[in-house]
Amino acid sequence: WGRNQNGQLGLGTTEDSPVPQKIKAFQGISIKMVAAGAEHTAAISKEGALYGWGWGRYGNLGLGDRNDRLVPEKVSTLNVSQQASKIYL
Template sequence: WGRNQNGQLGLGSTEDSLVPQKIQAFQGISIKMVAAGAEHTAAVSEEGALYGWGWGRYGNLGLGDRNDRLVPEKVSTLNGEKMNMVACGWRHTISVSDTGRLYTYGWSKYGQLGHGDFEDHLVPHKVESLADSFIKQIAGGWRHTMALTSDGKLYGWGWNKV
């Protein structure tokens, strides 16, 4: 509930909601994790499917374009990997597969995607520099990203200004 200017509530409209409402698009689908960015939302189902909706201008929905979505839509470009967790930054999204691989997509003006460039990515891309690590926790900030590995190493990247 709350502001819904770009459809981030997943209700099929851009009308604000003052009370909690059930997301009808998930009828019959069990969701195990949800994350909210500035104006977009992402979720992972119990079956490992990844979904995105809301404001998509920077590809932060992972759906291959820059369009907004008013209802959750399944991300289909994951090479068969099942997702285990998801986090949102301001305009980017981070997900981890059940094998511990880290994926990021969306806005990368400050390098917060971790791909060694400043290019927006419209679909999830594996973070190659952490390909040999098993990621167990993630967090997205305004212009940065954090990841914790199974062996207790903490990584951060993106904007690092005070």
């Protein structure tokens, strides 16, 4: 919940949300860790997949471009189950 100017809530819109909501893109996916920045978010699934969404202007989502994402998108070039234990934004 909160500000969502760049889609950082992962809800498919840029509308702010005053209450917590489920992220539909994660239906059936267990999330191990989430890191939230002011304008973008990252998550690691229990299987080790990394997801990024929100403001991507400087390539900070790890998706190979500088586009914003309104829903979580899997970073296809990296599996972090062994390599990372924390996400820093």
